[in-house]
Amino acid sequence: MWLYLAVLVGLYYLLRWYRERQVVSNLRDKYVFITGCDSGFGNQLARQLDLQGLRVLASCLTEKGAEQLRDRTSDRLQTVILDVTKTESIAAATQWIKERVGDRGLWGLVNNAGIAAPITPSEWLTKQDFMKILDVNLLGVIEVTLSLLPLVRKARGRVVNVSSVVGRLSLFGGGYCISKHGVEAFSDSLRRELSHFGVKVAIIEPGSFKTSLSNNNRISQSFREAWDHASPEVKEIYGEKFSASFVGPSGSAVWDATSAWLDEQCHVCTQDLNWWNPAPRKRSDGKA
Numbered sequence: 712m713w714l715y716l717a718v719l720v721g722l723y724y725l726l727r728w729y730r731e732r733q734v735v736s737n738l739r740d741k742y743v744f745i746t747g748c749d750s751g752f753g754n755q756l757a758r759q760l761d762l763q764g765l766r767v768l769a770s771c772l773t774e775k776g777a778e779q780l781r782d783r784t785s786d787r788l789q790t791v792i793l794d795v796t797k798t799e800s801i802a803a804a805t806q807w808i809k810e811r812v813g814d815r816g817l818w819g820l821v822n823n824a825g826i827a828a829p830i831t832p833s834e835w836l837t838k839q840d841f842m843k844i845l846d847v848n849l850l851g852v853i854e855v856t857l858s859l860l861p862l863v864r865k866a867r868g869r870v871v872n873v874s875s876v877v878g879r880l881s882l883f884g885g886g887y888c889i890s891k892h893g894v895e896a897f898s899d900s901l902r903r904e905l906s907h908f909g910v911k912v913a914i915i916e917p918g919s920f921k922t923s924l925s926n927n928n929r930i931s932q933s934f935r936e937a938w939d940h941a942s943p944e945v946k947e948i949y950g951e952k953f954s955a956s957f958v959g960p961s962g963s964a965v966w967d968a969t970s971a972w973l974d975e976q977c978h979v980c981t982q983d984l985n986w987w988n989p990a991p992r993k994r995s996d997g998k999a
């Protein structure tokens with residue numbers, strides 16, 4: 712009896728493994744739109760997909776970022792300026808994409824743009840500090856997705872949302888972990904709603920990578936600014952010693968913990984775009 716059960720379970724995993732890895736055909740005809748391609752993961756993913764021959768529509772926050780990306784890619788890759796916190800900017804980018812994809816629709820939407828600072832004890836922060844991060848990392852993801860869903864549905868495509876390991880387990884204060892938990896919840900409900908239309912929704916949960924988002928100087932500076940603006944009461948409770956220990960030598964924790972292998976994360980995202988049945992959520996090492 713136990714042997715039959717073990718064989719059945721084994722067969723189930725084998726079938727799942729096989730189904731997941733079926734590669735989508737005609738990838739060269741497919742359009743993929745990525746947010747936040749000025750630097751880091753978005754930039755690398757845009758270049759990688761361009762090399763693979765997909766039609767990449769890359770959005771950057773700045774013209775300088777867009778220009779630098781175009782310089783390093785083929786003529787197939789096109790760029791647009793997008794600030795995911797601005798409704799008008801999202802509407803303009805949506806129109807721009809519509810004109811390019813036409814009746815084919817949009818095969819892939821990768822919601823990648825994000826910010827992390829300030830990362831400090833929550834008590835030091837204001838509502839505005841939280842709103843700043845939620846605006847980009849969560850509301851930006853939601854508004855871009857809602858705006859582009861008709862085009863993704865047309866292609867029976869997929870949405871890939873870049874979350875984080877801290878989208879599963881909150882490790883520090885500030886808006887970042889909250890925003891990533893929100894991205895996970897949004898993605899899970901969207902996946903159920905859209906499965907009827909043949910649209911897939913996948914989440915990537917990277918660990919720690921060396922990008923400008925995790926740059927220790929940036930994080931330390933935002934920590935110092937939050938400390939400077941904290942109320943006298945908070946300063947008295949936490950004390951200079953606590954603040955100095957965070958910003959001092961141990962403050963390099965985020966940077967030190969990072970891996971240089973951005974490629975890994977791009978590889979996982981590529982699977983979400985190229986495989987027929989990508990797993991609903993994956994860490995950046997590809998494990999579900």
Ligand SMILES: NC(=O)c1ccc[n+]([C@@H]2O[C@H](COP(=O)([O-])OP(=O)(O)OC[C@H]3O[C@@H](n4cnc5c(N)ncnc54)[C@H](OP(=O)(O)O)[C@@H]3O)[C@@H](O)[C@H]2O)c1
Pocket residue numbers: 746747748749750751752753771772773776793794795796822823824825826847873874875876916917918919920921922923924925969
């Ligand atoms: N690096 C890690 O360790 C790590 C770990 C877990 C998850 N992630 C996630 O991975 C994603 C990419 O981050 P990354 O590490 O590659 O950092 P990054 O290099 O800073 O990339 C983030 C990109 O988002 C852009 N951006 C910022 N605000 C924006 C806005 N309002 N509208 C549009 N674009 C905006 C940035 O533009 P500028 O460069 O011009 O500011 C930048 O190009 C993020 O969602 C992040 O949360 C990263």
